[in-house]
Amino acid sequence: MTAGDRNDVHPAWLPPEAFRALGARRTLVTGDGPLVETVYREVAQACASYGGGVRRSGSDDGGDPVDLVLALTSAGPLPAAAEEVAAGRRQRAGTLGAEGFLLARHCDVTVVLAEQPAGLLYGLFQVVRLGESAFGAGHPPRSHRPATRLRMLDHWDNVDVHPVMGQVERGYAGGSIFWRDGVRRDLSRVRDYGRLLAAVGVNAVSVNNVNVHATEARLLTDRLDDVAAIADVLRPYGIRVHLSVTFAAPVLLGGLPTADPLDERVRTWWAGTTRRVYERIPDFGGYVVKADSEGQPGPFSYGRSHADGANLLADALAPFSGVVHWRAFVYNHRQDWRDRTTDRARAAFDHFAPLDGRFRDNVILQVKHGPMDFQPREPVSPVIAAMPATRLAVEFQVTQEYTGQQRHVCYLGPWWSEVLRFGPWGDGGPTVAAVATGARDGGSPGGGLVAVSNVGDDPYWTGHPLAQANLYAFGRLAWDPGLDPVAVLDEWIDLTFPPPAAASATATAGSGPSETGGAGDHDLVRRTLHEIMDYSWRSYERYTAPLGVGFMVRPGTHYGPDVDGYEYTPWGTYHFADRDGVGVDRTRATGTGFTGQYPPPWSEVYESLDRCPDELLLFFHHVPYGHVLRSGTTVIQHIYDTHFAGVTEVAAIRRRWERLAALLDPALHARVAERLDEQLRCAEEWRDQVNTYFFRKSGVPDVHGRRIH
Incomplete structure (x- = not known):
């Protein structure tokens, strides 16, 4: 079978454990329509796994108490806590809109109110995101609306x-x-x-x-x-x-x-x-x-x-x-x-x-x-x-x-x-x-x-x-x-990767840390992933593209280094490196005039060699290799230093991942390890090709004496 037919699809950020707090509670869902049915189905599935209960408004249950109400404001009747939240909402100006919702905690009941079914759906997933904290103190009424309509x-x-x-x-x-x-x-x-x-x-x-x-x-x-x-x-x-x-x-x-x-x-x-x-x-x-x-x-x-x-x-x-x-x-x-x-x-x-x-x-x-x-x-x-x-x-x-x-x-x-x-x-x-x-x-x-x-x-x-x-x-x-x-x-x-305490017998393979660990293990997972991922974009930038230069990749595949790969093609020219310097002159004074497409103050900032941010210098200016950046280093030395540093950072990432070998699903750990091995190999290739290219262009050696091929 192909991957698309397999039953062991990773649950991503919706493993069963993510619904544990919701599934252990008593929930009331009110409203009608396909999206409300989705909300009810999601809650019912969680409750079946974790022992809670869910009912629809109007069901003959004697008015049993609830821990969570998910309700459309047009529906009713609502439990007292939800009705009080709704009344408070009606006194405030503005609407929740087609996709907004209100989340509040009142009289030991968590309340999600929405004017339209889409808002109720998004409110449900906010409760999932909050986990146990959705049912604790400290939740004054707060409206949530998407900033963008699309x-x-x-x-x-x-x-x-x-x-x-x-x-x-x-x-x-x-x-x-x-x-x-x-x-x-x-x-x-x-x-x-x-x-x-x-x-x-x-x-x-x-x-x-x-x-x-x-x-x-x-x-x-x-x-x-x-x-x-x-x-x-x-x-x-x-x-x-x-x-x-x-x-x-x-x-x-x-x-x-x-x-x-x-x-x-x-x-x-x-x-x-x-x-x-x-x-x-x-x-x-x-x-x-x-x-x-x-x-x-x-x-x-x-x-x-x-x-x-x-x-x-x-x-x-x-x-x-x-x-x-x-x-x-x-x-x-x-x-x-x-x-x-x-x-x-x-x-x-x-x-x-x-x-x-x-x-x-x-x-x-x-x-x-x-x-x-x-x-x-x-x-x-x-x-x-x-x-x-x-x-x-x-x-x-x-x-x-x-x-x-x-x-x-x-x-x-x-x-x-x-x-x-x-x-x-x-x-x-x-x-x-x-x-x-x-x-x-x-x-x-x-x-x-x-x-x-x-x-x-x-x-x-x-x-x-x-x-x-x-x-x-x-x-x-x-x-x-x-x-x-x-x-x-x-x-x-x-x-x-939910905490081990939230694991259950119904968990899908690969959905989280081992049940044998404790809270400290989850803290290690979280800390390690932040160490790996927080600055990973900047690490990638360091071992690939210096100071705003782009397209130094293999044509067609766009993967791996090829410094001159696009430089002499109909698709464009992107670094203009020669024996004297590197970068594209996009100024109004002497270049393509691209800086003039920006409104002030950026048109002036990008035009100025002294004011242009270092990370975009070569995007806007052609400069000598000996040009001194704001950091105090030269352009050529910056290229050498960042490409060596990027490889060092990837090697550290690879070592950090090994900390988690006993805490994660073996298949998931192995997949990431394989990708990190490839990343380290590729980063070294980027370092060697880029540094060698610019050494041969400039003739300027690395001040630290590191080997450049």
């Missing part, structure tokens, strides 16, 4: 196995959980995935590759039942399905001679096709489009703009409250590497900033968080600050295309948090999170946060078991961008 994952899955891209493009955890010769016959894995996503607040999924091939294109029409089957499984967890569509669909699927967005025949075709989608999937979310990028068709073929193309689909979706996610990842991938005026970093701004205010309200422009392509270090994309009259979604990449491909441990939560807290207009101004959430004064409603999923049919979901933390962190930061990523990692650790 919290979405894009799957780059192909229905068939593509001869070049495989089944999951840039997928590092096996095949698709959705597709195998069409939609999978057994969608139980998709149902489990829906639970995991609901537990972190994700509410939308696109189920196919943005690079839409012929088979994926047909999902919009004659294979729509396959999409509906997935939607049926995810619906009970509050997740709406979206589709990636090709802009050329009217030609490929409709037999039209054109896909011109201003052609009335094309508009009619999209309107009719979209209507049929909603007849089959009434809660369908909308379309995702990659157009005029990397060979994908788009409106440029007809002399039209991206606004023309996006608005065509928006008009078709508008009667059904659907949205179109139009990706801003558009650039010329047929560049002349000798032409230093061409700069891929400029492309998204140049294409889209002039179109601000020309998109329909239900168009969401999906912008990568950096101007390039998810490199280990990039500045924030200037597009995020350039389009106040357009709904923007900020896109992250959970699958680690350029950060170790889930063969390296690289916890990305700290980086995403850094991006979300960044102020494009300077300290004290609106942040990236404010743009995405719509909290920026005078701006358009936010488009939310989107990420490329890292899930496949591997038993551990993400290939590397520790890569699960990135998926967890994305969901939690999409719900609340202000969360501390270290605290989020703590949540993931405590749920995924």
